[in-house]
Amino acid sequence: MSDASSPSLHVRYEGDDDPAKCTARKLSRFDLAELHRSDRATPYGVVLNPHAERALSPADAGATTLVALDCSWESAGEAMFSLPGDHRALPYLVAANPVNFGRPMQLTTVEALAAALSIFGHADHAERILSKFTWGHTFLELNEEPLRRYADCEDSSAVVEIQQEYLERGD
Template identity: 75%
Template sequence: MELHVRYEGDDDPEKCTARKLARFEKAALHRTNRATPYGVVLNPHADTALSPADADHDRLVALDCSWETAEKAMFEMPGDHRALPFLVAANPVNYGQPFQLNTVEAFAGALCILGEREHAEEILAKFNWGHTFLELNDEPLGRYAECENSTDVVEIQQEYLDAGAE
């Protein structure tokens, strides 16, 4: 599966996971929506959750920008927009925070859900905390990957959200 990043360049370059993926030729960076290829766009504002039903696509697209600028309008690029379900960040900036994934974590979560766990492990191996993401999210990622469709993913996600509210 190809990994593409709509890259804004407004984060600290030293901490930018998208830039590191590009440096190791694991993802391609694009500076404009027009240059960004069509694919499954990982978009937290999407109405449909990513599920194994999306595995027929050959391209994942993520937006790499600061959380402060990650408004809905920033995600207006061509593609099939999908939201990642409940996952917990392992990166040093947002450790333990749900839904606060950086770019490599978003890609890794998506790859696991789409049945490409080895690819997820490969990209996370470039980060000393990468294995922690898979450890923290092992159960939900496994459950999401067994779903048939977005509706099933949302039902499982709700279990985690309900458990967190208790």
């Protein structure tokens, strides 16, 4: 279920995390994202990939499909990101999930998808998927300023400029 203009959410699901803590499985249970167990089954779209050369920006907002990879951080090496699609890296954001709270760039699958939706201007959709988690609203609160600033950018290079400010400040 997504807004008419909001991209559909898909997850390339590895199943190597604790199922009780897996945000992708919970999204799937609530029919908010579709899980795929193989690269071939995963639809083409904008792939959230921390190793991508381009930053995600509002310029990518026309995408009809948003894809995240759900696997443990230990196995999230570059080889795992062989999915077809337009690969984009999320800019600097801070995790709100209980496992990595306050750590930069250690986002859960739902945080990554919500961040992308926010940058695309679909804040309502981001809030809806985060509402299934007790800590979900905290993610948007912690990252309110950077998400707003990234969403106001025209393209990837502008996002990278803003990200650099946060990296230099050490926020």
